[in-house]
Amino acid sequence: MEVPRDRDGSFTPRLVPKGARRLGGLDDMIISLYAGGMTLRDIQFHLASTIGTDVSHETISKIVDEISEEVLAWQRRPLDPIYPVVYLDAIVVKVKDGGHTRNKAAHIAVGVDMAGIKHVLGIWVQQNEGAAFWASVCADLANRGVRDVLIVCCDGLTGFPEAIAATWSQAAVQTCVVHLLRNALRFVSYSDRKAVAAALKPVYTAADAEAARAELDAFTTSELGKKNPTVTRVFDRSWEQFTPFLAFAPELRRVIYDERDRIAELPVAQGHQDPRPVPQRCRRGQTPLAGHLQHRGQTRRRTGQKIRPETLPNSARTSRGRTGGHQLEEGTRTTLAGLPRPHRAVPITRRLTRKPNRRLTQKT
Known part of the structure; x- marks a missing residue:
């Protein structure tokens, strides 16, 4: 974008800064959507359908990678010396690794400080959950300044109490x-x-x-x-x-x-569902498309997907209560006959004359 220049060089635009290629609010929106659990393709579709901005997949990936340094600084930040209660647990999440999506264990440590406020102390991603890796997590917390913990709440993983005692020997382990x-x-x-x-x-x-x-x-x-x-x-x-x-x-x-x-664990999408649940909004009743084709601009019904009669208006139903577009139950003629049409005159047809059968006639 060309910016007007002045003699002193003191002019600075407020809406679009010098050298900027994207609006400032767009980066914050992409990072917020990515932190909420949406994938890069979902963010691209969301921006195109809501604000009409066509952002490429590579651009979204570069914007997300810009916060990697901030995440690394947060992971290495110093911690308080004493935490009365620390929760240690792992959840299985889908991580993109080498072009493939794999299930990995995200080890999460949540600590309660002296004021009763909970803080996420760190997140470590590993292939599987094990007591040996939890021992390294406790050692990392100790290196960042955690000298003593009163109670450590964890699950019943084998070897977990021994891994905690190796770092904080006087901490009480609560299952x-x-x-x-x-x-x-x-x-x-x-x-x-x-x-x-x-x-x-x-x-x-x-x-x-x-x-x-x-x-x-x-x-x-x-x-x-x-x-x-x-x-x-x-x-x-x-x-x-x-x-x-x-x-x-x-x-x-x-x-x-x-x-x-x-x-809180985010719900996992199943089948053709959206990656995240959409909240219900109060609005007037709308007529759904045939076969619920609203999913991401879909224009054709999936193979084997049926249309329920109660989801269509009364004008689209036949006299027998079936839907006019049900290909598995009715043929083409029955479907066309059941569609609502304006009044039209009966077509004029020519009278056909049958020729006498020569085999049945007798010679005189």
Whole structure:
């Protein structure tokens, strides 16, 4: 864009700065959409359909790569020396690696500072979750300034307590109750899961460790406990890491033993659905296109996709209640006959005269 020049060189435009190729708000919008979980192709389609801006896939990739230095600086920032509670957990996400999309484990550390505010201490992406990698994560946090942690809340991964003790020897390891219940109910039949979960609730809501042990023994001798002995074994293996939160007040227990306050997981797109759910908006009723062809400007119906009669207006239905565009149930003539048409006169046809059959006539 040509910028007017003056003699002193003091003129600076406000809307479009000198040497700028893109508007400033466009970069922020692309980074915001990318941080929300949208892919590069989805961002390209979103910009073209909303603001009418055609941005290439390569340009969007360059804009996203510009924040890599800021992400690296955030990952290496110094931390507070003491965190009362630290949550350690991993979620499986799809990562683009070498032109292919692979499932990798994102190791997330969330710490609660002395003021009770939660902070994401770091995110580390690895192929699989393991205790050896968690040991390196704890060492990285210690190198960034974390000297002591009172309680570390984690899942029941094998070797996890030893990996934490290698860095913070005096930290109390608390197993997440949600993970513990999930592992215990995995061996229970679907019809008994609700009953077993209700029977185990007095165990993790007991007043102290002795009361929790008595409730677990009562469950073991009950009918559900005899039917599902594996549940008691799961609790026995993790009993030392399960009971530390019982020494605190009831107001603090949920903050300690529950990991569900971590970063929310985004829903995964399935089949032909959009990568992210679209919010419902209040508007007047609209007539949907045949076969729901609104998906990204689609103009043809997919193979085998049917049209429900209740989704079309009454004028597009036949007398038998079927839709006029249903190719699997009705032929071409029936479909054309069922379409609404203006009144027209009956066509004039010529009268056909049949010739007598010579074989049936007798010679006289």
